[in-house]
Each structure stands twice: as C-alpha cells, then as structure tokens.
Amino acid sequence: MSADGPDVDRRRVPPGYLLTTFEYDVDEPILWPEHVHDEHELLWSTGGMARLEAEGRVWAIPPTLAVWVPSRVAHRASAERGARVRATYLTEGGPHTAAMPRSVTGVAMTEPLRVLLDHNLQGALDEDARHRLQRVILDLLVPAPRASFELVMPRSSHLHMVASAILADPADKRTTADWAYECGLHGRTLARQFEAETGMSFTQWRILARLQLAIRELTHGRPIVSVARMVGYRNPSTFIDHFRALTGRTPAEYVRGSRAERATVD
Incomplete structure (x- = not known):
C-alpha cells in the first residue's frame, strides 16, 4: 500500500468483453497486499483455501464459495500452499452487474457457474460465442443466502x-x-x-x-x-x-x- 492509500490495479477485462479470469496456482503461502480494482472481482478457488479481508470482515474461500468484491473496495487476500486461486474481473457499470450489492458478499460456487467460468477461461471460442457465454455467467451470479464463511472482525x-x-x-x-x-x-x-x-x-x-x-x-x-x-x-x-x-x-x-x-x- 502506498502512502496515499491502497494500490490501484490496472484494468484487466479486454475491451468489448464483460469479464476475464486469471489463474494463481500457489506453490508457497502468499499474501496479496491491500489494493483496489477499477473493476468488480469474483475471488474463488478450484482447490485448497484462500482468505480475503475487506470491510472489517474475513472470508474463508473453499471451493464451494466465491466472494464478490465490488470495484474500488480495498481488500487483501492470502492463500495457502497448494491452493488454486481464480480471480474473475468484471466490467463496472451496466445492467449485467446491477443485481450485485455494493458491499463484499459471498456467492455460492455452483457447478454450472464453475464449469462456465472454466470454459470461458480454457475454451477456444469465437467472439460471439464468448459474449453469449459471459452473459450466462453473469446471470448465474447470485449472492449467497447467508453469511457462510464470513467472519466479522x-x-x-x-x-x-x-x-x-x-x-x-x-x-x-x-x-x-x-x-x-x-x-x-x-x-x-x-x-x-x-x-x-x-x-x-x-x-x-x-x-x-x-x-x-x-x-x-x-x-x-x-x-x-x-x-x-x-x-x-x-x-x-x-x-x-x-x-x-x-x-x-x-x-x-x-x-x-x-x-x-x-x-x-x-
């Protein structure tokens, strides 16, 4: 974090698309210092455990849960050795994320959501197909009905x-x-x-x-x-x-x- 506040990450989503995912396969325990994004973020994992701290809360992120971090919300994250962390960044504004809250919240990582996120990451898709897939992914983002793995500090x-x-x-x-x-x-x-x-x-x-x-x-x-x-x-x-x-x-x-x-x- 700089003297003026949390570091601001560059935009990640390619122009014309709604979202993109980055993979972080963790060989040794890692801490990502406090930072903010100009885009929304969905933090999830395909194995092991990650942890996110934001808004005075601590979230454990096993493979069954994702955490929604709205744009410009300061947060930091960590992961244990062997974790397979995925960070999906989503463009801000527009109706596609209007239903999501402006505070950090859990999202159930259902099997359809996981499969489609992985297909968007790994699949060879033309531009139209990728746009259609990303719109379906956004339709599947639903806040978890309860606090689940959230700890308020x-x-x-x-x-x-x-x-x-x-x-x-x-x-x-x-x-x-x-x-x-x-x-x-x-x-x-x-x-x-x-x-x-x-x-x-x-x-x-x-x-x-x-x-x-x-x-x-x-x-x-x-x-x-x-x-x-x-x-x-x-x-x-x-x-x-x-x-x-x-x-x-x-x-x-x-x-x-x-x-x-x-x-x-x-």
Whole structure:
C-alpha cells in the first residue's frame, strides 16, 4: 500500500468483453497486499483455501464459495500452499452487474457457474460465442443466502487482539473468562462487547473460526477425527454437527464433493 492509500490495479477485462479470469496456482503461502480494482472481482478457488479481508470482515474461500468484491473496495487476500486461486474481473457499470450489492458478499460456487467460468477461461471460442457465454455467467451470479464463511472482525483493539489470536490458533482452549482477564474486563462485559461488534456471540465466532481451519485441513486429506481434535473438538460428533450446520454437508460429504470438483477441473 502506498502512502496515499491502497494500490490501484490496472484494468484487466479486454475491451468489448464483460469479464476475464486469471489463474494463481500457489506453490508457497502468499499474501496479496491491500489494493483496489477499477473493476468488480469474483475471488474463488478450484482447490485448497484462500482468505480475503475487506470491510472489517474475513472470508474463508473453499471451493464451494466465491466472494464478490465490488470495484474500488480495498481488500487483501492470502492463500495457502497448494491452493488454486481464480480471480474473475468484471466490467463496472451496466445492467449485467446491477443485481450485485455494493458491499463484499459471498456467492455460492455452483457447478454450472464453475464449469462456465472454466470454459470461458480454457475454451477456444469465437467472439460471439464468448459474449453469449459471459452473459450466462453473469446471470448465474447470485449472492449467497447467508453469511457462510464470513467472519466479522471486532473494531476495538483489545477484542481485535483476541480475534486475531483465535484465527492463528482456533484450538486455543482459553474461555471467555480467560480472555476477559487478559483484557482487564469482566467476562460478561467482553461477551457483550464482542457480540455488539461482530453480530455473533464469542462462542459462535470461535466455532466459525475453527471450521475455517477444519475445511483447509480436510481438503489436505487429513482424517476427520484428527481434524476435529486439531481445531479443538474433544467430541468428533459435535464437530460433525457444527460442520453440517455451516456447510449443509458432513465433513465426509464435503471431502467427497471437493474431490469430485477437483476431478472435474483436472
């Protein structure tokens, strides 16, 4: 980021087209510093886990979710080793993106959307065919009906410290009372402030942080019981219940789906 604010990326979409996609296959962990685009962006992956930070929120981006970043919204992103990140840039203005919000939001990465985005990237198409394909892709962009993998970061410095520590180690077993003691607060005060600033309870927030890490480890092929313990669950059945409530699938179903999606892309 420059002294005058976030770096501004050049326009990516070729003249006359509606969108274009860039591939980033990550050999080592990478961080893209804070920047803005003059175009809208859809950040997604075909394997592994990426993460996006914008508007005071942190988004985990597994293969089942994309994140919509409107033009000129400052954001930064990171990805783990082995992730296959895709950034689709879309022209600003016009009716084709009018239905999308002016704030960062999740988009369900459905199989039709993934296939068409990949075909636009890889397929040998003439100009008319590519225009038709891109219009269909835009019709498939629908905001996710719920927050899914979104984590709102607290604004106050002491709660931001707590949240950052949990993201670094979601299995940390310190209780609300323990964190409150470190912040010099009463436990009820910390809990009340945390919910006021994030929109969810401290416990709910930590569960979501744990599941973000779990999704990453599951896509790496770790056994479900091992992952449950790694992220702080003593009882694997509780982990499975929480995972199903967030993703709509059990961990085993999620792993099978991710493998099928990778096989389709490959």
